[in-house]
Amino acid sequence: MLTVEQARDRAAAIVEAARRAGADAADALVAADQSLDVSVRLGALEDVGRSESAELSLRVFCGKRGASVSTADFAPQTLQDLVERAIAMARAAPEDDWAGLAPAERLLHGLPPQLDLDDPTEPEPAELKARALAAEDAARAVAGVTNSEGAGASAHRGIVALATSHGFAGGYASTTHSLSASVLAGDQGAMERDYAYSTARHARLVEAPEVVGRQAGERAVARVGAGRVESGALPIVFDPRVGGSLLGHLLGAISGQAIARKTSFLLDALGTQIFAAGVTIHDDPHRPHGLRSRPFDGEGLAVSPGDIVRDGVLATWLLDSASARQLGLEPTGHAARGGAGVGVAPSNLYMAAGHLPRETLIGEIERGIYVTELIGMGVNGVTGDYSRGAAGFLIERGEITRPVSEFTIAGNLKDMFRALTPASDLAFRYGINVPTLRIDGLTVASG
Numbered sequence: 440m441l442t443v444e445q446a447r448d449r450a451a452a453i454v455e456a457a458r459r460a461g462a463d464a465a466d467a468l469v470a471a472d473q474s475l476d477v478s479v480r481l482g483a484l485e486d487v488g489r490s491e492s493a494e495l496s497l498r499v500f501c502g503k504r505g506a507s508v509s510t511a512d513f514a515p516q517t518l519q520d521l522v523e524r525a526i527a528m529a530r531a532a533p534e535d536d537w538a539g540l541a542p543a544e545r546l547l548h549g550l551p552p553q554l555d556l557d558d559p560t561e562p563e564p565a566e567l568k569a570r571a572l573a574a575e576d577a578a579r580a581v582a583g584v585t586n587s588e589g590a591g592a593s594a595h596r597g598i599v600a601l602a603t604s605h606g607f608a609g610g611y612a613s614t615t616h617s618l619s620a621s622v623l624a625g626d627q628g629a630m631e632r633d634y635a636y637s638t639a640r641h642a643r644l645v646e647a648p649e650v651v652g653r654q655a656g657e658r659a660v661a662r663v664g665a666g667r668v669e670s671g672a673l674p675i676v677f678d679p680r681v682g683g684s685l686l687g688h689l690l691g692a693i694s695g696q697a698i699a700r701k702t703s704f705l706l707d708a709l710g711t712q713i714f715a716a717g718v719t720i721h722d723d724p725h726r727p728h729g730l731r732s733r734p735f736d737g738e739g740l741a742v743s744p745g746d747i748v749r750d751g752v753l754a755t756w757l758l759d760s761a762s763a764r765q766l767g768l769e770p771t772g773h774a775a776r777g778g779a780g781v782g783v784a785p786s787n788l789y790m791a792a793g794h795l796p797r798e799t800l801i802g803e804i805e806r807g808i809y810v811t812e813l814i815g816m817g818v819n820g821v822t823g824d825y826s827r828g829a830a831g832f833l834i835e836r837g838e839i840t841r842p843v844s845e846f847t848i849a850g851n852l853k854d855m856f857r858a859l860t861p862a863s864d865l866a867f868r869y870g871i872n873v874p875t876l877r878i879d880g881l882t883v884a885s886g
Contacts, residue, residue: 440491441471446600447610453497456522459837462499464603468776469495472597477567479575480589485562499525503534537781541738541770542762546607549689551734556613558641567592570648575618575851577652578637583624584661588632590620605737614876616642620652624659631665631728633658640728665842666667667885668833674807674879681813683871686720688852689849691820697741704853713753720748724786731786731870737776741759757783789872799874800862802837808883809839823852849882
């Protein structure tokens, strides 16, 4: 596998080759990764997979015309052909007044922040197998679990390096260790499935196999005997496992591309109240060993922590350089580079904890639903209309009671955001994290 230095040098070399071949500006991303995955089922080894890959993505500009190409073949002649093809494509492309590299004065210079993303330990397949078996054993030991879909453990290491023709060259390594289990409970014809997983940059930070397995088993057993719920307007409580998806819809609506194309339900919302007072959503690329931490964005810009929503008010769009130019604004350090070009993405995004304990948030509900699973993607990013299938548990007189399934929850995201109340139980487990969330007055339709 490439080292960070080798990846950075290759990115810089292809950028220099593009300049010599006639490009006015260029940047290149080299991404390499290796992974080891082990899966087990019913106490036996099911699969061991090891993979290694590398890809180079080149973006060139000839005046206001640009093109992007990529390859997994690093042979010298292939790279030379890639450069020539990219420049030919750019010269044939339509002009784009907003195209170009990021502002030079905003590039990251000096030493990048030390984020502790790279775990030097490299587990052997036998070690991963033992973790997966222990997780599955713990899940199957839960009373009521009747079958298993298996458990898995994996270790991944990736390298990212970016170079630009106007003075940036940087790279970093990161690792990801994961453990998961999925089991079934109940009898034939009435079986329910659920899962649990834990992911961390360092192996030592992954939850113990016994904890992951027990969670998977208990969650599956709790869903057995799911019934229906009557239709109507009810308060809905989102488990943190699914509540983060609401922030995903927010991100799509505040991306620079959506705003520039006028395809967002939050088109005129910048600087206005979109959540209740007290709600803050923060983005932190510098969290040590964070799952989405990064020292620079996809265009080489320095990144820093900041609020997306502050006290309920939308504080910023997510802007790469092209959308920022189109909107007459500055890029925000949220560019995300891929083989097809540049988009936007957050880093470690989270909604700050509220003041109410989870028990109080639920205890105030006479009748409602605690949602633990969302199904389908019935969300309109232009209008904000929201409709998704769901499963979870009925809330009666402030208590979570019986499991329910096969129902739909619907509303409009503008109204949902304003009616949202966060609990105080925020925990950092995923790339996007939220506490338990309550939204009153959503429409529930039983299947």
